[in-house]
Amino acid sequence: MDGSAGRLRAGSGGVLLTGPAAQPTGSLSPQAQAGRSPVLDAAQLEVLRRYGTEHDTGAGQVLFADGDLTYDLFVILAGEVRIVERLGQPGETVIASYGRSQFLGEIGLLTGQRAYLSAVAATAGRVLRVPVAQVRVVMAQEPGLSELILRTFLLRHSILTGRGSGLTLIGSRFDAGTRRLLEVLARNRLASRWLELEGSPEAEAMLRELAVPVADLPIVVVPGGALLRNPGSRELLDALGLSGPGDTELPGVCDLLVVGAGPGGLAAAVYGASEGMATVLAEDTALGGQAGTSSRIENLLGFPAGLSGEELATRAALQAQKFGVRIKQAARAVSLSSQAGLHRVGFDDGDAVTAKSVIIATGARYNRLPLARLAEFEGVGVYYAATQMEAQACHDDPVAIVGGGNSAGQAAMFLSRSSASVHVIIRGQTLETSMSRYLIDQIERNPRITVTPRTQVTALLGTDQLEGVELLETDRRQTSALAVRGLFVFIGAQPATGWLAGQLAEDARGFLLTGSNIPEAQLDDAGRTPLFLETSRPGIFAVGDVRSGSVKRAATAIGEGSMAVRLVFERLQATGSAVADPPRADTDSRDAAVPTAKEPPP
Numbered sequence: 001m002d003g004s005a006g007r008l009r010a011g012s013g014g015v016l017l018t019g020p021a022a023q024p025t026g027s028l029s030p031q032a033q034a035g036r037s038p039v040l041d042a043a044q045l046e047v048l049r050r051y052g053t054e055h056d057t058g059a060g061q062v063l064f065a066d067g068d069l070t071y072d073l074f075v076i077l078a079g080e081v082r083i084v085e086r087l088g089q090p091g092e093t094v095i096a097s098y099g100r101s102q103f104l105g106e107i108g109l110l111t112g113q114r115a116y117l118s119a120v121a122a123t124a125g126r127v128l129r130v131p132v133a134q135v136r137v138v139m140a141q142e143p144g145l146s147e148l149i150l151r152t153f154l155l156r157h158s159i160l161t162g163r164g165s166g167l168t169l170i171g172s173r174f175d176a177g178t179r180r181l182l183e184v185l186a187r188n189r190l191a192s193r194w195l196e197l198e199g200s201p202e203a204e205a206m207l208r209e210l211a212v213p214v215a216d217l218p219i220v221v222v223p224g225g226a227l228l229r230n231p232g233s234r235e236l237l238d239a240l241g242l243s244g245p246g247d248t249e250l251p252g253v254c255d256l257l258v259v260g261a262g263p264g265g266l267a268a269a270v271y272g273a274s275e276g277m278a279t280v281l282a283e284d285t286a287l288g289g290q291a292g293t294s295s296r297i298e299n300l301l302g303f304p305a306g307l308s309g310e311e312l313a314t315r316a317a318l319q320a321q322k323f324g325v326r327i328k329q330a331a332r333a334v335s336l337s338s339q340a341g342l343h344r345v346g347f348d349d350g351d352a353v354t355a356k357s358v359i360i361a362t363g364a365r366y367n368r369l370p371l372a373r374l375a376e377f378e379g380v381g382v383y384y385a386a387t388q389m390e391a392q393a394c395h396d397d398p399v400a401i402v403g404g405g406n407s408a409g410q411a412a413m414f415l416s417r418s419s420a421s422v423h424v425i426i427r428g429q430t431l432e433t434s435m436s437r438y439l440i441d442q443i444e445r446n447p448r449i450t451v452t453p454r455t456q457v458t459a460l461l462g463t464d465q466l467e468g469v470e471l472l473e474t475d476r477r478q479t480s481a482l483a484v485r486g487l488f489v490f491i492g493a494q495p496a497t498g499w500l501a502g503q504l505a506e507d508a509r510g511f512l513l514t515g516s517n518i519p520e521a522q523l524d525d526a527g528r529t530p531l532f533l534e535t536s537r538p539g540i541f542a543v544g545d546v547r548s549g550s551v552k553r554a555a556t557a558i559g560e561g562s563m564a565v566r567l568v569f570e571r572l573q574a575t576g577s578a579v580a581d582p583p584r585a586d587t588d589s590r591d592a593a594v595p596t597a598k599e600p601p602p
């Protein structure tokens with residue numbers, strides 16, 4: 001592939017479309033069918049015409065191909081265009097067909113991911129081509145259309161994820177590298193399929209074809225692009241065009257560095273950039289944080305039907321891009337130092353970012369069960385998230401969930417849609433003390449979910465794959481075996497503060513202290529009055545789950561992230577290094593609602 005962004009190209013004629021007819025459409029519900037292939041009305045077409053140009057197309061012409069760095073939005077004005085997987089290769093398959101007034105693309109078009117499918121004109125026709133830069137303008141300025149495009153792209157992405165389109169991972173389930181990559185793929189919600197080395201003739205055939213020795217596994221095959229041998233997260237995201245700016249493209253000194261891109265960090269970055277701050281957002285694993293691993297967040301204000309973590313993360317990331325946030329992905333902060341009012345955060349890839357202010361939003365990392373053989377099954381039977389990817393891995397087999405909190409409850413509801421039976425294992429007597437009432441009610445009404453109280457998981461069973469778990473009924477000291485394909489663990493989390501090496505004041509459990517909760521003796525500069533959300537070092541703030549005493553919820557993290565920006569301005573003004581006017585004048589009565597630990601400095 002030549003990597004040209006969606007250039008109109010001539011294909012190789014009849015060879016292109018020899019794959020089987022578009023089958024997957026048949027297995028979709030009518031609702032999903034309609035959702036994935038909306039037909040634009042005349043008014044919507046008219047709007048898009050303002051952003052693009054019309055072109056004639058010939059039969060067999062390639063509009064974009066897998067491996068292209070980016071691709072444009074194509075709206076079909078006449079004729080038919082097919083979406084093809086593995087174009088021109090063995091196993092070439094037509095996976096969808098679009099006609100008049102329908103548009104092509106999925107969410108990767110907006111996130112900047114390389115194309116992993118190809119679009120080929122099946123007949124002569126005409127298309128409206130909207131350059132990707134203009135699509136971003138449409139997304140920012142045309143609310144009705146942007147909502148339709150976003151929803152369609154998200155639905156298509158979810159369908160493609162379900163059918164295992166996109167990347168191919170080949171590796172052994174017994175290999176730590178394979179399990180690490182499975183987690184990177186899942187957390188980043190990358191459409192992919194895993195060909196397990198053991199017992200997969202397809203994996204063997206592909207390795208032969210690619211001349212890759214087993215010693216080089218795991219490998220990732222990027223459609224139309226590179227073959228990656230045991231890549232790190234950064235290398236993988238780089239190959240997909242998703243890792244963001246490198247060191248040399250970052251501003252010398254930015255106004256605001258946000259570390260961690262969960263809901264708290266994303267909110268801080270969006271608000272910071274929208275208020276005119278040069279903002280960098282750095283994320284270690286995947287945009288969306290813990291919330292990104294949730295199948296459905298039901299208590300977020302304004303979303304009565306709930307919102308998937310994927311949708312929240314995608315929407316927030318698009319918003320961040322819209323306001324010019326520089327997003328640096330696969331970047332784990334490993335060090336912090338401060339001098340003369342500037343803060344320098346070092347990353348595991350050797351990069352460093354210097355900033356006038358820092359918002360720490362590194363959240364928390366899930367707890368693991370103290371079980372033998374845990375590492376052997378993590379990512380291939382033991383999971384810490386319940387999204388479509390994990391559900392797909394468990395097929396419709398029984399699964400067990402450990403934990404009695406809301407995340408466990410949501411996972412139970414989500415998995416009950418695909419699994420024959422879902423066992424919720426809790427140590428306590430009842431869910432009442434740990435789970436919200438609305439979830440308990442849903443679980444009680446669901447015939448596929450069983451709650452097993454006063455019980456612990458004591459062993460993982462299975463040879464090649466997870467086949468079950470051993471349970472200990474704590475009252476009767478009796479053990480039993482439960483056959484399950486997947487074990488989902490939701491037993492709380494530890495703050496991700498190790499990288500700070502104890503430089504900022506923490507509570508006994510390692511969460512960052514802020515505002516008036518910081519003992520005077522632990523302040524970096526005695527006599528300073530820390531602002532609400534400000535840590536023991538001036539100009540460094542903490543929001544969301546990483547903060548001591550915060551309510552561990554998505555909405556709280558979002559609220560704190562937004563509020564912190566106001567406090568960042570306040571601190572920058574106090575130190576004389578303000579970059580722009582603060583959001584809202586000090587006379588704004590709404591500011592009275594912003595709690596400060598003590599009176600702000602004069």
Ligand SMILES: Cc1cc2nc3c(=O)[nH]c(=O)nc-3n(C[C@H](O)[C@H](O)[C@H](O)COP(=O)(O)OP(=O)(O)OC[C@H]3O[C@@H](n4cnc5c(N)ncnc54)[C@H](O)[C@@H]3O)c2cc1C
Pocket residue numbers: 259260261262263264265266282283284285286287288289290291292293294295296297298299300331332333334361362363364365384385386406407410496499543544545546551552553554555557
């Ligand atoms: C399965 C599940 C379901 C949930 N459902 C709900 C719900 O329905 N409603 C609700 O309100 N809450 C829910 N929660 C809780 C909610 O997701 C969290 O409260 C929220 O995500 C916290 O946001 P945060 O931004 O503070 O941190 P996090 O979401 O934890 O994000 C922190 C981010 O920082 C990154 N990071 C960590 N260390 C570093 C480092 N050194 N360098 C760079 N980046 C780093 C992490 O990779 C992560 O992406 C759920 C949680 C889970 C796990």
